[in-house]
Amino acid sequence: MRPPVLDPLFAPVSVVDGIGPRIAKLLGNLLPVPDAMDEPRVLGLAFHLPHSIIDRRKQPGIAFAPEGAIVTLKVRIDRHQPSPRGRSNVPYRVFAHDETGEIALVFFHAKAAWLEKSLPVGETMLVSGRVEWFNGRPNMVHPDHMVSEANAADLPLVEPVYPLTAGVTPKVLRKAVLSALERVPDLAEWDDPHLAKRQGFERFRASLVNLHAPRDEADVDLQNPFRRRLAYDELLAGQLALGMVRRKMKKSAGRVFKGDGAIADRIREAFGHDLTEAQERSLLEIGADQEKPERMLRLLQGDVGSGKTIVALLAMASVIETGAQAAMMAPTEILARQHFTSIGPLAEAAGLRIRILTGREKGKAREDTLAALSAGEIDILVGTHALFQDSVQFRDLGLAVVDEQHRFGVHQRLLLSAKGQHSDMLVMTATPIPRTLVLTAYGDMDVSKLDTKPPGRKPVHTVTVPLGRLDEVVERARNAVAAGQKIYWICPLVEENEDLKVASAEERFDALKKVINAPIGLVHGRMKGDEKDAVMRAFKQGDLRLLVATTVIEVGVDVPDATIMVIEHAERFGLAQLHQLRGRVGRGSDHSSCLLLYKEPLGEIAHARLAIMRETEDGFRIAEEDLRLRGEGEILGTRQSGAANYRLASLADHADLLEIARDDARLIIEIDPDLQSERGKALRTLLYLFERDEAIRLLRAG
Known part of the structure; x- marks a missing residue:
């Protein structure tokens, strides 16, 4: 159960003062909307951070106000020039001056009585807004703030600027954010005290409140200590959750697959080319995993054309030599058929029985394949998402190979490996992934890298x-x-x-x-x-x-x-x-x-x-640049796939924190795997706060 202390944050945003059904719906365009709800949570508002500030402390005087700058001016109101009767498209102008020059305050569709009351002639006022110069004359269209000199204290001198969505004004959003912050409880500390001291971290609530009250540009910088504290919390929640999934999968004992190499030798003979040094190295790493009594969870990363498929086929051969079956899953039908076409002849030359199963196989042919599969008469089944279906039953699935993993979420990965009795899993991707992303999306996996191309490849x-x-x-x-x-x-x-x-x-x-x-x-x-x-x-x-x-x-x-x-x-x-x-x-x-x-x-x-x-043409360098230019969600396609998608952390800016979070998570899982210590209980709250509850469910399931 989620700790009751978090309930105020998991309430719908409509509980916040000033947010009715219409604004709540509009906020759904700006903040994450959970599956079971039709509006965002209060937590979404609290985590919606400003990206810049408006500094109203700049008071240059009218003549020295730069074009397009937001400034604050202390002016005396001289006269009002209402719109001509019947011509509402002509703006209402109020002229004012200071010792450096004159300015026109411009209002469209304005109510004259309200303006006369707000800007009385002869009064000294503070006005703040964007100055634009037309034909050498300064104008301020719809000032953001207008207060009398006596009420100068009411003028906010530094204002945070938030990402907005159509229909929600900055004022409404700011008010909602401040109300949301009032609901943030003071939570038990989950960060390691030595780390917090070394990094200069404040407590969670204080960091969040400070981020929403910036005083200068440094306060909205991604590297300021308050932002780094929250980024670290989010990264730690992610690493801890992935580590717990991994522990659960490793704990459900794997099997030892040690073949005699006969089928693999026949495949190599039919292949007819020497493997690259990187391919041989990866096969040794996979082989070492297969011989351990733990489940293999390995990511095989290789650039386009680096020869992943033959490595996967040889890994399948080791499993088949012990009498088990192998599956190879691709995200699209074209790719599944291509794998079938490319590995089929090699598999058959080695005496293996290989079939394909996609959404297109229907009727009798499909039934025959399913019957042969459950009877153990198929060694390798190649397919698409169709392999997830309940009707697909292996007699003994020993290895599942998943191609282009980033097209599948972690949950689907678990579904496929659940088809076998503790089957191993090898995931392949031709999208070179920067190290930081490997950690966030595949933190639960070991990594093999094919970083050389087969000989004969021309640039x-x-x-x-x-x-x-x-x-x-x-x-x-x-x-x-x-x-x-x-x-x-x-x-x-x-x-x-x-x-x-x-x-x-x-x-x-x-x-x-x-x-x-x-x-x-x-x-x-x-x-x-x-x-x-x-x-x-x-x-x-x-x-x-x-x-x-x-x-x-x-x-x-x-x-x-x-x-x-x-x-x-x-x-x-x-x-x-x-x-x-x-x-x-x-x-x-x-x-x-x-x-x-x-x-x-x-x-x-x-x-x-x-x-x-x-x-x-170096895919790994290209991936690092892509991360820098675009951000992590786009690269992994996580906007769709449900993998890590960070709100407070930026993988390009907080890569150093990710490494620390990974090491911290590993240590926690070693010394307090069930999160029973004082810190462990606080970490459970952290997992709920960042909606990594699956990890808690794993704890309960043992």
């Missing part, structure tokens, strides 16, 4: 080209196709969109068909699975020479003789995505190139992205 020549030179690119594509080359042409949208002036895949397909005299295909996410597969197959076999596509081909599609990748509107794609797309070429022995077409003018971040793509 991909990358160039950036403005869209104004599209005709030249089309001409180059035409010549390349005529010379027998294969080309991918990627568009960001499926069909034309009025709001975005961006060429769609359908539009580009029609345009290229008119000028290129060769068979062209089109593939996008709205097509049915078998339609997509048919087009991909035709492109792979050479029946199509140019493929126009959306990003459905981003992950895993393998056409070794495709040598040119054109990405239209490259500025609309993230770095990791551009890197994945580029990885579709350069897979054979011929020289390959990637053309990034962009629309001018380029924003700062888009410019930085394209520059990095030109400079390097």
Whole structure:
């Protein structure tokens, strides 16, 4: 049960003074809304931190007020100039002066009586707002604050600025935040006292209150001690929860899988190439895990084309040699079928029985596969999410391999491994993930890295080209196709969109068909699975020479003789995505190139992205840059997948705290695994506070 001390924070925001149903609903656009509720919680308001400040201490005098700056002026009110009768579109003006010059205070749709009362002629007033200069004359449109000299103390000199949403004014939001803060209890300390002293951490409540009352720019900086304290708490909750999941999985004893190597040798023989040093190293690490009586939980990270699939197949062979079965799961049908096509011949050459199961297998064929699986007549089952279904029963699942893990949440990972009696799990990703993200999303896993490419891989020549030179690119594509080359042409949208002036895949397909005299295909996410597969197959076999596509081909599609990748509107794609797309070429022995077409003018971040793509093909460096430019949620796709998504911590700015949190969490789990000590009880509150309750449920389940 959640500790009652947290109840005030878990109440809906509508309990806060001044928030009715309408504002509560609007706040849902700004703050997280829990599944079982239709409005955010009070906690969401308390954690909604200001990003900057307005400093009203600047009082330069009218003549010295910079254009566009927010200033405070002490002025004498001279005269009112109401809007002409019947012309409400002409503003009401109030003229005032100080010893440096004159200013017009401008009001649209104003009530004259209210203004005469608020700004009496002859009175000295303090007004604060943004100054704009027109034709050499200063104006202040709708001042934020107007108080008489006698009431100067009522003017807030420093105001926090919060992220807003349409329909919620800064005043309403600030009032709601302050009410929410009053409901934050003083909680028992969960941080290690030595760490708190070393880092200069205040207590949790004091840190939160201070962050909402900034006095200068340093107080809204991500590195100030109050922000670092809250970031650390959030990271510690995440690391502790992941550590507890890992402990639970490790505790449910694993099995020892030590084969005789016979099947693996036959696979290597059929493969016909030497493995890279990184592949051999990863296999040794996986082998060591398989021989321990604990469950394997390992992440195999490898850049596009680093040879993860053969490593996974050899890992499956070790398990199958002991009489167990293996499963390989991919996030899309295209990718599942591709894995089936690429490992099928090697598996069969080694005498293994391999089948595929996706949403498309229906009727008799599906029933036959399910019956063979539960009878133990299938060694390897390749599939999509369909493998999660209750009807899929293995006789003895020893190893589950999950490809492109970041497309699946932690819960799905647990679901699949639950299909076997303590089965091992190997997760593969072609999205190189920065170390900090590996810790937050995969803190419960050991990591193997394929950081070298197989021999014979040629670098991909990358160039950036403005869209104004599209005709030249089309001409180059035409010549390349005529010379027998294969080309991918990627568009960001499926069909034309009025709001975005961006060429769609359908539009580009029609345009290229008119000028290129060769068979062209089109593939996008709205097509049915078998339609997509048919087009991909035709492109792979050479029946199509140019493929126009959306990003459905981003992950895993393998056409070794495709040598040119054109990405239209490259500025609309993230770095990791551009890197994945580029990885579709350069897979054979011929020289390959990637053309990034962009629309001018380029924003700062888009410019930085394209520059990095030109400079390097190192996926790990690209991932670090992507984290710096975009933030963590985007990279892992966690906006969708339910993995770590931080509100108070920034992985790019608080990476040092993440390392400390991980070590702290490990120590806690070692010395107080059931969180029974005084600190342990406080840590339970921390887990509830950051909504990591699954970890508490694991404690209860033992």
